[in-house]
Amino acid sequence: MIQSIALLYQQAMHAKCAGQPRDVREYHVRLAAGIVERDFYSIEHICNGLNQVGKDTFCLVTGLTLPRAQGASREALREWCGVKELDDKIMAANNRLLTAHKSAESIFKENTPSIIEMIEGWYNAGFVELISMNKRTYLANRAKTQGQDLSTRGLHAAKFRPYLEAYLELQALRIQNGEITEPVFVTATPVAEPEPQPVAERAQQYSVPEQQGFEF
Numbered sequence: 001m002i003q004s005i006a007l008l009y010q011q012a013m014h015a016k017c018a019g020q021p022r023d024v025r026e027y028h029v030r031l032a033a034g035i036v037e038r039d040f041y042s043i044e045h046i047c048n049g050l051n052q053v054g055k056d057t058f059c060l061v062t063g064l065t066l067p068r069a070q071g072a073s074r075e076a077l078r079e080w081c082g083v084k085e086l087d088d089k090i091m092a093a094n095n096r097l098l099t100a101h102k103s104a105e106s107i108f109k110e111n112t113p114s115i116i117e118m119i120e121g122w123y124n125a126g127f128v129e130l131i132s133m134n135k136r137t138y139l140a141n142r143a144k145t146q147g148q149d150l151s152t153r154g155l156h157a158a159k160f161r162p163y164l165e166a167y168l169e170l171q172a173l174r175i176q177n178g179e180i181t182e183p184v185f186v187t188a189t190p191v192a193e194p195e196p197q198p199v200a201e202r203a204q205q206y207s208v209p210e211q212q213g214f215e216f
Contacts, residue, residue, distance in 0.1 A: 005032035040081035047073040100163040126185025141185035
């Protein structure tokens, strides 16, 4: 089946496009395999308007008529391949996050892992939404009662904001898909001072950094 479709695609390309080879090439087989396997992401390029022969071959083989408009054509192909809309959005969000990660690496170099760890730490602490207030930007908890001040001088938040936005978008979609649950912000409860003890009986004390936040 794959070889038959590949041959059909090659013959159509050779007949309609000047300079095309007379024999089946690897890219002919790739498209044919994608059609047979309903591999959406390996054949979605036929919807971009740049490969009408590939699109025509798909329609001829499957009997499905794809709309002329690029967006509508892609949606029809996605449904035919059995890819859920939410899964497609998650895939796109993952790609945007990868792009933002590469951009962050070009700016922060070896400090990139620390920036990502900081962002993930904020998110896991319940700071899950970007908001603006009084000409400043905050990464706030869902109730908008506390947040991280991203306008703080020296933080350089504008440089990692594309990664932060892509990360929040992906996490929101994963929540919608039931993969994760949104972290809940919990206000730290003050700890009562212990009763004074004789010096010899005091246990060694360690200080834990307070959770950073901005109340507004």
